[in-house]
Amino acid sequence: MKIASIIVAAGRGTRAGGGMPKQWREVAGKPVARWTLDSFAPYGPVLVIHPHDEDAARAACGNLAPPLVHGAPTRCGSVRAGLEALAGDPPDIVLIHDVARCCTPRHVIDAVVAALLTHDAAAPALPVTDALWTGASGMVTGVQDRSGLYRAQTPQGFRFDAILAAHRAFDGDAADDVAVARAAGLDVAIVPGHEDNFKITGPDDFARASMSRERQDGHPAGQRL
Ligand SMILES: Nc1ccn([C@@H]2O[C@H](COP(=O)(O)OP(=O)(O)OP(=O)(O)O)[C@@H](O)[C@H]2O)c(=O)n1
Numbered sequence: 001m002k003i004a005s006i007i008v009a010a011g012r013g014t015r016a017g018g019g020m021p022k023q024w025r026e027v028a029g030k031p032v033a034r035w036t037l038d039s040f041a042p043y044g045p046v047l048v049i050h051p052h053d054e055d056a057a058r059a060a061c062g063n064l065a066p067p068l069v070h071g072a073p074t075r076c077g078s079v080r081a082g083l084e085a086l087a088g089d090p091p092d093i094v095l096i097h098d099v100a101r102c103c104t105p106r107h108v109i110d111a112v113v114a115a116l117l118t119h120d121a122a123a124p125a126l127p128v129t130d131a132l133w134t135g136a137s138g139m140v141t142g143v144q145d146r147s148g149l150y151r152a153q154t155p156q157g158f159r160f161d162a163i164l165a166a167h168r169a170f171d172g173d174a175a176d177d178v179a180v181a182r183a184a185g186l187d188v189a190i191v192p193g194h195e196d197n198f199k200i201t202g203p204d205d206f207a208r209a210s211m212s213r214e215r216q217d218g219h220p221a222g223q224r225l
């Protein structure tokens with residue numbers, strides 16, 4: 001079974017700040033993008049980037065030198081660009097992953113791949129465990145039932161032909177590829193996500209990512225790899 005991966009990295013990282021897109025910044029001695037690409041190296045990653053970021057991407061990737069594809073103004077458009085780049089020599093399965101999730105444990109990726117042996121689509125998620133409220137103007141306005149609610153993660157995995165057709169048929173924007181798949185009628189299996197598989201989103205997430213990588217790779221916090 002041929003498996004490929006699309007690492008979407010064309011975002012601007014506005015919420016993270018820091019003067020350059022978060023995927024080119026370092027955590028635990030390596031660029032965020034390099035950590036992510038190393039995790040997906042067994043699955044032939046293509047890296048989807050902003051057209052202005054070619055030099056930064058090449059510097060971050062080093063000797064890995066994955067194929068680079070220009071992305072689009074939305075995540076959905078960037079994924080579509082990655083899918084179209086693979087369509088000439090299509091894999092059986094594609095894993096679609098946020099570059100900003102640079103601490104994904106290996107077992108999460110393995111669980112998605114394993115689920116695709118029996119499902120057209122699979123994605124990791126964590127059940128919501130906190131109580132949920134609605135609020136306005138700094139005041140609680142109500143409570144929300146948390147049962148059956150999940151926090152979505154990536155990699156989201158699909159039969160390649162099914163997700164390519166789903167994206168080609170999709171009109172509009174979506175937060176993730178599970179939404180695109182479901183709009184096309186695909187059933188999506190949930191596999192266990194992990195707290196280490198968080199997305200670097202705000203400024204504080206870089207320190208969290210450094211600690212996670214150092215813990216997972218057996219290096220004491222602060223030691224350069
Ligand atoms: N036009 C876009 C927008 C997002 N992404 C990618 O989609 C993932 C999830 O997006 P998010 O974390 O929201 O990243 P940014 O869009 O970079 O962040 P922000 O919204 O803070 O600008 C990231 O890996 C990002 O690079 C992309 O490839 N193309």
Ligand SMILES: C[C@](O)(CO)[C@H](O)COP(=O)(O)O
Nearest residue numbers: 098152153154175176177199
């Ligand atoms: C795809 C995603 O990572 C799933 O959790 C997420 O929807 C994309 O990031 P954003 O923070 O919603 O822009």
